[in-house]
Amino acid sequence: MSNTITSTDFNFPGQKSVYKGKVREVYTLENDVLVMVATDRLSAFDVVMPKGIPYKGQILNQIATKMMVATEDIVPNWLMGTPDPNVAVGHACDTFKVEMVIRGYLSGHAAREYKAGRRLICGVPMPEGMKENDKFPEPIITPATKAEMGDHDEDISREAILSRHIVSEEDYIVLEKYTKALFQRGTEIAAKRGLVLVDTKYEFGKTKDGKIVLIDEIHTPDSSRYFYADGYQERQDRGEGQKQLSKEFVRQWLISNGFQGLEGQTLPEMTDAYIETVSDRYIELYENITGETFVKADISNIQERISENVLEYLKEV
Template sequence: MNTIVDTNYNFPNQKSVYKGKVREVYSINDELLVMIATDRLSAFDVVMPRGIPFKGQILNQIATKMMKATEDLVPNWLIATPDPNVAVGHLCSPFKVEMVIRGYLSGHAAREYKTGKRMLCGVDMPEGMKENDKFPEPIITPSTKADNGEHDEDISREEILSKGIVSEEDYVILEEYTRKLFQRGSEIATERGLILVDTKYEFGKTKEGEIVLIDEIHTPDSSRYFYAEGYEERQQKGESQKQLSKEFVRQWLISNGFQGKEGQQIPEMTDEYIHSVSERYIELYENITGIPFEKGDVTNIEQRIEKNVLAYL
Protein backbone atom coordinates (compact mmCIF):
# COMPACT_ATOMS: atom_id res chain seq x y z
CA MET A 1 0.00 0.00 0.00
CA ASN A 2 2.20 2.80 -1.32
CA THR A 3 1.25 6.18 0.11
CA ILE A 4 2.79 9.64 0.30
CA VAL A 5 2.73 11.03 3.85
CA ASP A 6 5.62 13.49 3.72
CA THR A 7 7.51 15.43 1.05
CA ASN A 8 10.86 17.17 1.02
CA TYR A 9 11.30 18.82 -2.37
CA ASN A 10 13.59 21.62 -3.45
CA PHE A 11 12.01 23.14 -6.55
CA PRO A 12 13.65 25.92 -8.63
CA ASN A 13 13.08 29.38 -7.07
CA GLN A 14 11.50 27.79 -4.01
CA LYS A 15 11.12 30.31 -1.19
CA SER A 16 9.36 28.42 1.59
CA VAL A 17 7.37 25.33 2.55
CA TYR A 18 4.25 25.15 4.71
CA LYS A 19 3.11 21.76 6.00
CA GLY A 20 -0.55 21.56 7.03
CA LYS A 21 -2.44 18.59 8.39
CA VAL A 22 -2.88 17.08 4.93
CA ARG A 23 -1.38 19.42 2.33
CA GLU A 24 2.17 20.64 1.82
CA VAL A 25 2.51 23.99 0.11
CA TYR A 26 5.67 25.15 -1.69
CA SER A 27 6.01 28.86 -2.48
CA ILE A 28 7.76 29.50 -5.80
CA ASN A 29 9.31 32.92 -6.41
CA ASP A 30 6.69 34.51 -4.12
CA GLU A 31 4.25 34.22 -7.00
CA LEU A 32 3.09 30.62 -7.33
CA LEU A 33 2.06 27.97 -4.83
CA VAL A 34 2.59 24.27 -5.51
CA MET A 35 0.09 22.45 -3.27
CA ILE A 36 0.65 18.73 -2.77
CA ALA A 37 -2.22 16.69 -1.32
CA THR A 38 -0.63 13.91 0.74
CA ASP A 39 -2.31 10.69 1.85
CA ARG A 40 -2.30 11.80 5.48
CA LEU A 41 -5.55 11.39 7.38
CA SER A 42 -6.52 13.93 10.03
CA ALA A 43 -9.41 13.71 12.49
CA PHE A 44 -10.13 15.78 15.62
CA ASP A 45 -7.18 17.94 14.46
CA VAL A 46 -4.83 14.97 14.92
CA VAL A 47 -2.89 13.38 12.05
CA MET A 48 -3.31 9.61 12.07
CA PRO A 49 -0.18 7.42 12.07
CA ARG A 50 -0.82 5.84 8.66
CA GLY A 51 -1.64 7.22 5.24
CA ILE A 52 -4.67 6.21 3.15
CA PRO A 53 -3.90 4.94 -0.38
CA PHE A 54 -5.04 7.37 -3.13
CA LYS A 55 -6.58 9.80 -0.63
CA GLY A 56 -4.39 12.74 -1.73
CA GLN A 57 -5.18 12.13 -5.38
CA ILE A 58 -8.90 11.92 -4.61
CA LEU A 59 -8.93 15.14 -2.58
CA ASN A 60 -6.92 17.03 -5.18
CA GLN A 61 -8.98 15.84 -8.13
CA ILE A 62 -12.36 16.49 -6.50
CA ALA A 63 -11.22 19.95 -5.34
CA THR A 64 -9.87 20.97 -8.74
CA LYS A 65 -12.97 19.67 -10.58
CA MET A 66 -15.19 21.59 -8.15
CA MET A 67 -13.15 24.77 -8.54
CA LYS A 68 -13.67 24.57 -12.29
CA ALA A 69 -17.39 23.94 -11.74
CA THR A 70 -17.75 27.10 -9.61
CA GLU A 71 -15.29 29.55 -11.19
CA ASP A 72 -18.16 31.37 -12.95
CA LEU A 73 -19.55 32.25 -9.47
CA VAL A 74 -16.46 32.81 -7.35
CA PRO A 75 -12.86 33.43 -8.49
CA ASN A 76 -10.29 30.93 -7.23
CA TRP A 77 -6.54 30.53 -6.86
CA LEU A 78 -6.11 27.55 -9.26
CA ILE A 79 -3.93 27.73 -12.39
CA ALA A 80 -2.99 24.12 -13.25
CA THR A 81 -2.92 20.48 -12.09
CA PRO A 82 0.35 19.00 -13.37
CA ASP A 83 0.04 15.78 -11.29
CA PRO A 84 -2.87 13.79 -9.79
CA ASN A 85 -1.80 14.96 -6.30
CA VAL A 86 -0.77 18.51 -7.21
CA ALA A 87 -2.48 21.85 -7.78
CA VAL A 88 -0.58 25.00 -8.79
CA GLY A 89 -2.08 28.40 -8.16
CA HIS A 90 -1.58 32.06 -7.30
CA LEU A 91 0.15 32.96 -4.05
CA CYS A 92 -2.50 34.41 -1.72
CA SER A 93 -2.64 35.78 1.81
CA PRO A 94 -5.17 33.52 3.55
CA PHE A 95 -7.90 34.86 5.81
CA LYS A 96 -7.56 33.52 9.35
CA VAL A 97 -11.06 32.05 9.41
CA GLU A 98 -12.71 29.02 7.85
CA MET A 99 -16.19 29.69 6.51
CA VAL A 100 -18.27 26.73 7.65
CA ILE A 101 -21.81 26.49 6.26
CA ARG A 102 -24.39 23.97 7.43
CA GLY A 103 -27.61 22.97 5.73
CA TYR A 104 -28.42 20.24 8.29
CA LEU A 105 -28.04 19.60 12.02
CA SER A 106 -25.16 17.13 11.80
CA GLY A 107 -21.67 16.46 13.13
CA HIS A 108 -20.30 19.19 15.42
CA ALA A 109 -23.57 21.15 15.32
CA ALA A 110 -25.57 18.07 16.37
CA ARG A 111 -23.11 17.27 19.17
CA GLU A 112 -23.48 20.85 20.50
CA TYR A 113 -27.28 20.72 20.13
CA LYS A 114 -27.44 17.50 22.17
CA THR A 115 -25.76 19.28 25.09
CA GLY A 116 -28.64 21.76 25.12
CA LYS A 117 -27.00 24.59 23.17
CA ARG A 118 -29.31 26.46 20.81
CA MET A 119 -26.76 28.94 19.51
CA LEU A 120 -23.67 28.14 17.46
CA CYS A 121 -21.20 30.87 16.50
CA GLY A 122 -23.79 33.51 17.36
CA VAL A 123 -26.42 31.86 15.13
CA ASP A 124 -29.69 30.55 16.58
CA MET A 125 -30.65 26.92 15.98
CA PRO A 126 -34.42 26.20 16.13
CA GLU A 127 -35.95 24.20 18.96
CA GLY A 128 -37.33 20.72 18.34
CA MET A 129 -34.82 19.53 15.77
CA LYS A 130 -33.57 15.95 15.46
CA GLU A 131 -30.05 15.07 14.40
CA ASN A 132 -29.66 15.35 10.61
CA ASP A 133 -32.83 17.47 10.17
CA LYS A 134 -32.57 20.23 7.57
CA PHE A 135 -32.23 23.79 8.83
CA PRO A 136 -34.90 26.24 7.57
CA GLU A 137 -32.00 28.11 5.88
CA PRO A 138 -28.28 27.19 5.74
CA ILE A 139 -26.34 28.74 8.65
CA ILE A 140 -22.78 30.08 8.55
CA THR A 141 -20.75 29.00 11.61
CA PRO A 142 -17.15 30.18 11.14
CA SER A 143 -14.12 28.78 12.93
CA THR A 144 -10.67 30.18 13.58
CA LYS A 145 -7.94 28.81 11.34
CA ALA A 146 -5.75 26.96 13.82
CA ASP A 147 -2.02 26.56 13.48
CA ASN A 148 -0.71 23.02 13.10
CA GLY A 149 -1.50 20.87 16.11
CA GLU A 150 -4.04 23.25 17.59
CA HIS A 151 -7.82 22.92 17.51
CA ASP A 152 -10.00 25.11 15.30
CA GLU A 153 -12.36 27.12 17.51
CA ASP A 154 -15.93 28.25 16.85
CA ILE A 155 -16.20 32.01 16.45
CA SER A 156 -19.09 34.37 15.68
CA ARG A 157 -19.33 37.00 12.94
CA GLU A 158 -19.40 39.67 15.68
CA GLU A 159 -16.17 38.37 17.26
CA ILE A 160 -14.42 38.19 13.89
CA LEU A 161 -15.27 41.83 13.20
CA SER A 162 -14.64 43.15 16.74
CA LYS A 163 -11.23 41.43 16.91
CA GLY A 164 -10.32 42.78 13.47
CA ILE A 165 -9.60 39.29 12.11
CA VAL A 166 -11.43 40.25 8.90
CA SER A 167 -12.72 43.69 7.90
CA GLU A 168 -16.49 44.07 7.58
CA GLU A 169 -16.14 44.95 3.90
CA ASP A 170 -14.25 41.70 3.23
CA TYR A 171 -16.43 39.59 5.52
CA VAL A 172 -19.59 40.54 3.62
CA ILE A 173 -17.91 39.15 0.47
CA LEU A 174 -16.81 35.96 2.29
CA GLU A 175 -20.39 35.33 3.40
CA GLU A 176 -21.78 36.03 -0.08
CA TYR A 177 -19.23 33.70 -1.72
CA THR A 178 -19.87 31.00 0.90
CA ARG A 179 -23.62 30.99 0.22
CA LYS A 180 -23.13 30.97 -3.56
CA LEU A 181 -20.66 28.07 -3.42
CA PHE A 182 -22.88 26.05 -1.08
CA GLN A 183 -25.86 26.57 -3.38
CA ARG A 184 -23.88 25.37 -6.41
CA GLY A 185 -22.36 22.49 -4.45
CA SER A 186 -25.84 21.43 -3.32
CA GLU A 187 -27.10 21.49 -6.92
CA ILE A 188 -24.16 19.36 -8.10
CA ALA A 189 -24.73 16.90 -5.23
CA THR A 190 -28.45 16.64 -6.05
CA GLU A 191 -27.62 15.72 -9.65
CA ARG A 192 -25.54 12.84 -8.28
CA GLY A 193 -28.18 11.58 -5.84
CA LEU A 194 -26.39 13.11 -2.85
CA ILE A 195 -27.13 15.81 -0.28
CA LEU A 196 -24.39 18.32 0.58
CA VAL A 197 -24.95 18.51 4.34
CA ASP A 198 -22.23 20.92 5.42
CA THR A 199 -18.86 22.10 4.23
CA LYS A 200 -16.13 24.65 4.80
CA TYR A 201 -14.44 27.12 2.47
CA GLU A 202 -11.20 29.01 2.81
CA PHE A 203 -10.42 32.29 1.10
CA GLY A 204 -7.39 34.43 0.49
CA LYS A 205 -6.37 37.67 -1.19
CA THR A 206 -4.17 37.86 -4.26
CA LYS A 207 -1.37 40.43 -4.52
CA GLU A 208 -3.84 42.57 -6.48
CA GLY A 209 -6.26 42.47 -3.54
CA GLU A 210 -8.86 40.18 -5.11
CA ILE A 211 -10.64 37.78 -2.73
CA VAL A 212 -10.44 34.22 -4.10
CA LEU A 213 -11.33 30.70 -3.02
CA ILE A 214 -8.26 28.69 -1.95
CA ASP A 215 -7.38 25.25 -0.58
CA GLU A 216 -10.06 22.56 -1.18
CA ILE A 217 -13.75 22.57 -1.99
CA HIS A 218 -16.50 19.93 -1.67
CA THR A 219 -14.11 17.09 -0.80
CA PRO A 220 -14.86 14.36 1.78
CA ASP A 221 -12.35 16.05 4.12
CA SER A 222 -14.07 19.43 4.01
CA SER A 223 -17.66 18.32 3.47
CA ARG A 224 -20.31 15.90 4.62
CA TYR A 225 -22.61 14.18 2.15
CA PHE A 226 -25.72 12.02 2.67
CA TYR A 227 -27.27 9.74 0.11
CA ALA A 228 -30.53 11.41 -0.97
CA GLU A 229 -32.33 8.12 -1.54
CA GLY A 230 -33.93 7.01 1.72
CA TYR A 231 -33.04 10.22 3.58
CA GLU A 232 -36.63 11.07 4.56
CA GLU A 233 -37.46 7.50 5.60
CA ARG A 234 -34.36 7.24 7.76
CA GLN A 235 -35.18 10.57 9.44
CA GLN A 236 -38.75 9.49 10.17
CA LYS A 237 -37.54 6.22 11.70
CA GLY A 238 -34.81 7.94 13.69
CA GLU A 239 -32.12 5.92 11.90
CA SER A 240 -28.57 7.04 11.11
CA GLN A 241 -28.11 8.57 7.68
CA LYS A 242 -26.06 6.78 5.03
CA GLN A 243 -23.24 9.20 4.48
CA LEU A 244 -20.10 9.79 2.50
CA SER A 245 -17.68 11.94 4.45
CA LYS A 246 -14.83 11.70 6.91
CA GLU A 247 -17.42 11.38 9.69
CA PHE A 248 -17.19 7.58 9.45
CA VAL A 249 -13.54 7.90 10.54
CA ARG A 250 -14.50 10.16 13.45
CA GLN A 251 -17.23 7.73 14.54
CA TRP A 252 -14.79 4.80 14.38
CA LEU A 253 -12.32 6.75 16.52
CA ILE A 254 -15.03 7.76 19.04
CA SER A 255 -16.20 4.13 19.32
CA ASN A 256 -12.57 3.19 20.03
CA GLY A 257 -12.21 5.80 22.78
CA PHE A 258 -10.40 8.56 20.86
CA GLN A 259 -11.54 12.17 20.37
CA GLY A 260 -8.16 13.91 20.20
CA LYS A 261 -8.12 14.69 23.91
CA GLU A 262 -5.00 14.65 26.05
CA GLY A 263 -3.97 11.21 27.23
CA GLN A 264 -6.07 9.35 24.65
CA GLN A 265 -4.38 6.75 22.42
CA ILE A 266 -5.07 6.54 18.69
CA PRO A 267 -6.51 3.04 18.07
CA GLU A 268 -4.57 0.61 15.90
CA MET A 269 -5.30 1.07 12.20
CA THR A 270 -4.98 -2.36 10.59
CA ASP A 271 -4.29 -2.95 6.89
CA GLU A 272 -7.91 -4.04 6.54
CA TYR A 273 -9.18 -0.81 8.10
CA ILE A 274 -6.84 1.36 5.99
CA HIS A 275 -8.08 -0.42 2.85
CA SER A 276 -11.73 0.14 3.85
CA VAL A 277 -11.11 3.88 4.34
CA SER A 278 -9.45 4.06 0.90
CA GLU A 279 -12.46 2.32 -0.65
CA ARG A 280 -14.83 4.82 1.01
CA TYR A 281 -12.84 7.73 -0.43
CA ILE A 282 -12.94 6.16 -3.91
CA GLU A 283 -16.70 5.64 -3.51
CA LEU A 284 -17.19 9.31 -2.73
CA TYR A 285 -15.04 10.39 -5.66
CA GLU A 286 -17.10 8.33 -8.07
CA ASN A 287 -20.40 9.44 -6.56
CA ILE A 288 -19.66 13.15 -6.46
CA THR A 289 -17.93 13.37 -9.86
CA GLY A 290 -20.04 10.77 -11.68
CA ILE A 291 -16.94 9.26 -13.32
CA PRO A 292 -14.85 6.15 -12.51
CA PHE A 293 -11.74 6.75 -10.41
CA GLU A 294 -8.47 6.14 -12.24
CA LYS A 295 -5.71 5.22 -9.81
CA GLY A 296 -2.46 7.07 -10.35
CA ASP A 297 0.84 5.22 -10.68
CA VAL A 298 2.00 4.69 -7.09
CA THR A 299 5.23 2.78 -7.89
CA ASN A 300 7.18 5.83 -6.72
CA ILE A 301 4.80 8.68 -5.89
CA GLU A 302 7.50 11.11 -4.70
CA GLN A 303 9.46 10.75 -7.93
CA ARG A 304 6.35 11.01 -10.11
CA ILE A 305 5.27 14.26 -8.41
CA GLU A 306 8.74 15.80 -8.66
CA LYS A 307 9.03 14.96 -12.35
CA ASN A 308 5.58 16.41 -13.20
CA VAL A 309 6.04 19.58 -11.17
CA LEU A 310 9.50 20.25 -12.65
CA ALA A 311 8.10 19.74 -16.17
CA TYR A 312 5.39 22.32 -15.40
CA LEU A 313 7.65 24.89 -13.74
Protein backbone atom coordinates in the same frame (compact mmCIF):
# COMPACT_ATOMS: atom_id res chain seq x y z
CA MET B 1 1.86 0.69 2.96
CA SER B 2 4.94 1.56 0.93
CA ASN B 3 3.13 3.02 -2.08
CA THR B 4 1.85 6.11 -0.32
CA ILE B 5 3.19 9.62 0.08
CA THR B 6 3.21 10.81 3.70
CA SER B 7 5.88 13.52 3.55
CA THR B 8 7.75 15.45 0.90
CA ASP B 9 11.07 17.24 0.62
CA PHE B 10 11.06 18.89 -2.79
CA ASN B 11 13.31 21.74 -3.84
CA PHE B 12 11.61 23.49 -6.73
CA PRO B 13 13.22 26.37 -8.69
CA GLY B 14 12.77 29.68 -6.89
CA GLN B 15 11.46 27.98 -3.76
CA LYS B 16 11.19 30.33 -0.76
CA SER B 17 9.41 28.36 1.96
CA VAL B 18 7.46 25.22 2.81
CA TYR B 19 4.37 24.90 5.01
CA LYS B 20 3.32 21.45 6.20
CA GLY B 21 -0.31 21.11 7.29
CA LYS B 22 -2.15 18.04 8.53
CA VAL B 23 -2.62 16.68 5.01
CA ARG B 24 -1.20 19.18 2.50
CA GLU B 25 2.32 20.51 2.02
CA VAL B 26 2.57 23.93 0.38
CA TYR B 27 5.68 25.17 -1.41
CA THR B 28 5.90 28.94 -1.98
CA LEU B 29 7.93 30.03 -4.98
CA GLU B 30 9.43 33.46 -5.62
CA ASN B 31 7.05 34.36 -8.45
CA ASP B 32 3.98 34.31 -6.15
CA VAL B 33 3.19 30.75 -7.17
CA LEU B 34 2.19 28.01 -4.73
CA VAL B 35 2.69 24.31 -5.30
CA MET B 36 0.28 22.38 -3.06
CA VAL B 37 0.88 18.66 -2.63
CA ALA B 38 -1.97 16.54 -1.26
CA THR B 39 -0.33 13.72 0.69
CA ASP B 40 -1.90 10.41 1.67
CA ARG B 41 -1.91 11.38 5.35
CA LEU B 42 -5.16 10.85 7.25
CA SER B 43 -6.18 13.18 10.06
CA ALA B 44 -8.96 12.57 12.59
CA PHE B 45 -9.66 14.27 15.92
CA ASP B 46 -6.79 16.65 15.02
CA VAL B 47 -4.36 13.71 15.06
CA VAL B 48 -2.48 12.49 11.98
CA MET B 49 -2.59 8.72 11.67
CA PRO B 50 0.82 6.99 11.47
CA LYS B 51 0.20 5.32 8.08
CA GLY B 52 -0.88 6.78 4.77
CA ILE B 53 -3.99 5.77 2.80
CA PRO B 54 -3.28 4.73 -0.81
CA TYR B 55 -4.70 7.22 -3.36
CA LYS B 56 -6.22 9.51 -0.69
CA GLY B 57 -4.17 12.54 -1.77
CA GLN B 58 -5.05 11.99 -5.42
CA ILE B 59 -8.73 11.65 -4.51
CA LEU B 60 -8.87 14.87 -2.45
CA ASN B 61 -6.86 16.85 -4.99
CA GLN B 62 -8.94 15.71 -7.95
CA ILE B 63 -12.30 16.30 -6.24
CA ALA B 64 -11.20 19.78 -5.16
CA THR B 65 -9.94 20.56 -8.67
CA LYS B 66 -13.18 19.40 -10.31
CA MET B 67 -15.24 21.46 -7.86
CA MET B 68 -13.09 24.55 -8.38
CA VAL B 69 -13.64 24.29 -12.13
CA ALA B 70 -17.38 23.72 -11.59
CA THR B 71 -17.69 26.91 -9.53
CA GLU B 72 -15.20 29.29 -11.17
CA ASP B 73 -18.03 31.06 -13.02
CA ILE B 74 -19.51 32.25 -9.71
CA VAL B 75 -16.45 32.58 -7.43
CA PRO B 76 -12.85 33.19 -8.55
CA ASN B 77 -10.27 30.77 -7.18
CA TRP B 78 -6.52 30.46 -6.72
CA LEU B 79 -6.01 27.54 -9.12
CA MET B 80 -3.66 27.79 -12.12
CA GLY B 81 -3.26 24.11 -12.98
CA THR B 82 -2.89 20.51 -11.82
CA PRO B 83 0.33 19.09 -13.25
CA ASP B 84 0.08 15.88 -11.22
CA PRO B 85 -2.79 13.85 -9.71
CA ASN B 86 -1.61 14.89 -6.22
CA VAL B 87 -0.67 18.49 -7.01
CA ALA B 88 -2.42 21.80 -7.52
CA VAL B 89 -0.52 24.95 -8.53
CA GLY B 90 -1.99 28.37 -7.91
CA HIS B 91 -1.52 32.00 -6.97
CA ALA B 92 -0.02 32.86 -3.60
CA CYS B 93 -2.55 34.61 -1.36
CA ASP B 94 -2.79 36.27 2.02
CA THR B 95 -5.11 33.83 3.76
CA PHE B 96 -8.09 35.06 5.75
CA LYS B 97 -7.81 33.78 9.32
CA VAL B 98 -11.34 32.38 9.39
CA GLU B 99 -12.90 29.29 7.88
CA MET B 100 -16.33 29.95 6.44
CA VAL B 101 -18.41 27.01 7.68
CA ILE B 102 -21.92 26.78 6.26
CA ARG B 103 -24.59 24.37 7.46
CA GLY B 104 -27.78 23.35 5.69
CA TYR B 105 -28.74 20.78 8.33
CA LEU B 106 -28.56 20.31 12.10
CA SER B 107 -25.67 17.84 12.09
CA GLY B 108 -22.25 17.31 13.61
CA HIS B 109 -21.01 20.10 15.85
CA ALA B 110 -24.25 22.09 15.50
CA ALA B 111 -26.30 19.05 16.60
CA ARG B 112 -24.04 18.54 19.63
CA GLU B 113 -24.50 22.18 20.63
CA TYR B 114 -28.26 21.85 20.16
CA LYS B 115 -28.43 18.70 22.31
CA ALA B 116 -26.57 20.59 25.04
CA GLY B 117 -29.47 23.05 25.11
CA ARG B 118 -27.80 25.89 23.23
CA ARG B 119 -29.81 27.69 20.56
CA LEU B 120 -27.10 30.07 19.40
CA ILE B 121 -24.09 28.95 17.39
CA CYS B 122 -21.55 31.58 16.36
CA GLY B 123 -24.17 34.17 17.26
CA VAL B 124 -26.68 32.61 14.84
CA PRO B 125 -30.03 31.45 16.29
CA MET B 126 -31.21 27.88 15.67
CA PRO B 127 -34.99 27.26 15.69
CA GLU B 128 -36.70 25.36 18.50
CA GLY B 129 -38.17 21.93 17.90
CA MET B 130 -35.50 20.54 15.57
CA LYS B 131 -34.21 16.95 15.48
CA GLU B 132 -30.67 15.96 14.58
CA ASN B 133 -30.16 16.06 10.79
CA ASP B 134 -33.26 18.20 10.19
CA LYS B 135 -32.88 20.83 7.48
CA PHE B 136 -32.52 24.45 8.59
CA PRO B 137 -35.08 26.88 7.11
CA GLU B 138 -32.09 28.59 5.44
CA PRO B 139 -28.39 27.61 5.49
CA ILE B 140 -26.50 29.27 8.35
CA ILE B 141 -22.90 30.49 8.33
CA THR B 142 -20.97 29.50 11.47
CA PRO B 143 -17.37 30.70 11.08
CA ALA B 144 -14.42 29.09 12.81
CA THR B 145 -10.96 30.34 13.63
CA LYS B 146 -7.83 28.59 14.82
CA ALA B 147 -7.31 28.59 18.58
CA GLU B 148 -4.44 30.71 19.90
CA MET B 149 -2.80 27.50 21.08
CA GLY B 150 -2.92 24.35 18.97
CA ASP B 151 -4.75 23.37 15.80
CA HIS B 152 -8.28 23.14 17.13
CA ASP B 153 -10.93 25.25 15.44
CA GLU B 154 -13.01 27.58 17.59
CA ASP B 155 -16.47 28.95 16.88
CA ILE B 156 -16.54 32.68 16.33
CA SER B 157 -19.38 35.08 15.54
CA ARG B 158 -19.57 37.57 12.69
CA GLU B 159 -19.61 40.34 15.28
CA ALA B 160 -16.41 39.10 16.93
CA ILE B 161 -14.64 38.75 13.58
CA LEU B 162 -15.43 42.38 12.77
CA SER B 163 -14.84 43.83 16.24
CA ARG B 164 -11.46 42.08 16.52
CA HIS B 165 -10.56 43.25 13.00
CA ILE B 166 -9.80 39.69 11.89
CA VAL B 167 -11.52 40.56 8.60
CA SER B 168 -12.74 43.97 7.46
CA GLU B 169 -16.49 44.39 7.08
CA GLU B 170 -16.09 45.11 3.37
CA ASP B 171 -14.20 41.84 2.83
CA TYR B 172 -16.45 39.83 5.13
CA ILE B 173 -19.53 40.77 3.12
CA VAL B 174 -17.79 39.28 0.06
CA LEU B 175 -16.86 36.11 2.00
CA GLU B 176 -20.49 35.65 3.05
CA LYS B 177 -21.74 36.20 -0.49
CA TYR B 178 -19.23 33.73 -1.96
CA THR B 179 -19.92 31.15 0.77
CA LYS B 180 -23.67 31.17 0.07
CA ALA B 181 -23.13 30.99 -3.71
CA LEU B 182 -20.69 28.07 -3.41
CA PHE B 183 -22.98 26.15 -1.07
CA GLN B 184 -25.92 26.64 -3.42
CA ARG B 185 -23.87 25.37 -6.37
CA GLY B 186 -22.50 22.49 -4.29
CA THR B 187 -26.05 21.57 -3.26
CA GLU B 188 -27.11 21.47 -6.91
CA ILE B 189 -24.10 19.34 -7.93
CA ALA B 190 -24.73 16.93 -5.04
CA ALA B 191 -28.43 16.60 -5.93
CA LYS B 192 -27.50 15.42 -9.43
CA ARG B 193 -25.49 12.62 -7.78
CA GLY B 194 -28.34 11.61 -5.46
CA LEU B 195 -26.60 13.28 -2.52
CA VAL B 196 -27.37 16.00 0.02
CA LEU B 197 -24.59 18.50 0.83
CA VAL B 198 -25.14 18.80 4.58
CA ASP B 199 -22.40 21.18 5.63
CA THR B 200 -18.97 22.24 4.44
CA LYS B 201 -16.23 24.80 4.93
CA TYR B 202 -14.53 27.19 2.54
CA GLU B 203 -11.27 29.07 2.89
CA PHE B 204 -10.42 32.28 1.10
CA GLY B 205 -7.39 34.41 0.43
CA LYS B 206 -6.54 37.72 -1.18
CA THR B 207 -4.20 37.81 -4.17
CA LYS B 208 -1.37 40.32 -4.45
CA ASP B 209 -3.62 42.53 -6.59
CA GLY B 210 -6.35 42.55 -3.92
CA LYS B 211 -8.81 40.03 -5.37
CA ILE B 212 -10.61 37.69 -2.96
CA VAL B 213 -10.40 34.08 -4.18
CA LEU B 214 -11.36 30.60 -3.03
CA ILE B 215 -8.35 28.53 -1.91
CA ASP B 216 -7.53 25.07 -0.52
CA GLU B 217 -10.07 22.25 -0.92
CA ILE B 218 -13.78 22.40 -1.73
CA HIS B 219 -16.61 19.85 -1.41
CA THR B 220 -14.25 16.95 -0.55
CA PRO B 221 -15.21 14.21 1.94
CA ASP B 222 -12.59 15.65 4.34
CA SER B 223 -14.11 19.14 4.33
CA SER B 224 -17.79 18.33 3.81
CA ARG B 225 -20.56 16.09 5.04
CA TYR B 226 -22.89 14.40 2.56
CA PHE B 227 -26.05 12.32 3.07
CA TYR B 228 -27.62 9.96 0.55
CA ALA B 229 -30.80 11.69 -0.66
CA ASP B 230 -32.67 8.43 -1.21
CA GLY B 231 -34.52 7.58 2.00
CA TYR B 232 -33.41 10.75 3.83
CA GLN B 233 -36.92 11.82 4.87
CA GLU B 234 -38.00 8.30 5.78
CA ARG B 235 -34.98 7.94 8.08
CA GLN B 236 -35.76 11.30 9.68
CA ASP B 237 -39.40 10.32 10.22
CA ARG B 238 -38.32 7.07 11.89
CA GLY B 239 -35.72 8.82 14.03
CA GLU B 240 -32.88 6.85 12.43
CA GLY B 241 -29.36 8.03 11.65
CA GLN B 242 -28.57 9.16 8.13
CA LYS B 243 -26.38 7.32 5.62
CA GLN B 244 -23.30 9.52 5.45
CA LEU B 245 -20.72 10.06 2.77
CA SER B 246 -17.68 11.53 4.54
CA LYS B 247 -14.66 10.39 6.53
CA GLU B 248 -17.01 9.95 9.51
CA PHE B 249 -16.54 6.18 9.12
CA VAL B 250 -12.89 6.60 10.21
CA ARG B 251 -13.89 8.59 13.29
CA GLN B 252 -16.45 5.95 14.21
CA TRP B 253 -13.84 3.19 13.87
CA LEU B 254 -11.47 5.13 16.14
CA ILE B 255 -14.22 5.73 18.71
CA SER B 256 -15.14 2.03 18.70
CA ASN B 257 -11.47 1.31 19.41
CA GLY B 258 -11.35 3.72 22.35
CA PHE B 259 -9.76 6.75 20.68
CA GLN B 260 -11.11 10.30 20.37
CA GLY B 261 -7.85 12.23 20.50
CA LEU B 262 -8.09 12.77 24.25
CA GLU B 263 -5.11 12.86 26.58
CA GLY B 264 -3.98 9.44 27.70
CA GLN B 265 -5.67 7.58 24.85
CA THR B 266 -3.62 5.33 22.56
CA LEU B 267 -4.10 5.22 18.81
CA PRO B 268 -5.36 1.79 17.73
CA GLU B 269 -3.22 -0.02 15.19
CA MET B 270 -4.33 0.39 11.61
CA THR B 271 -3.49 -2.92 9.95
CA ASP B 272 -2.65 -3.05 6.25
CA ALA B 273 -5.95 -4.86 5.69
CA TYR B 274 -7.91 -2.07 7.41
CA ILE B 275 -5.99 0.60 5.50
CA GLU B 276 -6.99 -1.09 2.23
CA THR B 277 -10.65 -0.86 3.26
CA VAL B 278 -10.22 2.87 4.03
CA SER B 279 -8.65 3.38 0.60
CA ASP B 280 -11.57 1.54 -1.01
CA ARG B 281 -14.04 3.77 0.86
CA TYR B 282 -12.28 6.92 -0.33
CA ILE B 283 -12.47 5.65 -3.92
CA GLU B 284 -16.20 5.02 -3.37
CA LEU B 285 -16.56 8.58 -2.04
CA TYR B 286 -14.80 9.96 -5.12
CA GLU B 287 -17.04 8.07 -7.53
CA ASN B 288 -20.24 9.03 -5.69
CA ILE B 289 -19.32 12.72 -5.39
CA THR B 290 -18.03 13.17 -8.96
CA GLY B 291 -20.15 10.60 -10.79
CA GLU B 292 -16.97 9.41 -12.54
CA THR B 293 -14.90 6.23 -12.37
CA PHE B 294 -11.71 6.71 -10.35
CA VAL B 295 -8.53 6.16 -12.38
CA LYS B 296 -5.62 5.12 -10.17
CA ALA B 297 -2.38 6.98 -10.83
CA ASP B 298 0.96 5.18 -11.07
CA ILE B 299 2.17 4.87 -7.46
CA SER B 300 5.38 2.92 -8.11
CA ASN B 301 7.42 6.06 -7.26
CA ILE B 302 5.11 8.92 -6.28
CA GLN B 303 7.86 11.35 -5.23
CA GLU B 304 9.69 11.01 -8.54
CA ARG B 305 6.44 11.27 -10.52
CA ILE B 306 5.43 14.48 -8.74
CA SER B 307 8.87 16.03 -9.10
CA GLU B 308 9.03 15.36 -12.84
CA ASN B 309 5.48 16.59 -13.50
CA VAL B 310 5.83 19.78 -11.46
CA LEU B 311 9.25 20.69 -12.87
CA GLU B 312 7.92 20.27 -16.40
CA TYR B 313 4.87 22.42 -15.59
CA LEU B 314 6.94 25.19 -13.97
CA LYS B 315 8.94 25.64 -17.17
CA GLU B 316 5.76 27.07 -18.73
CA VAL B 317 4.75 29.31 -15.80
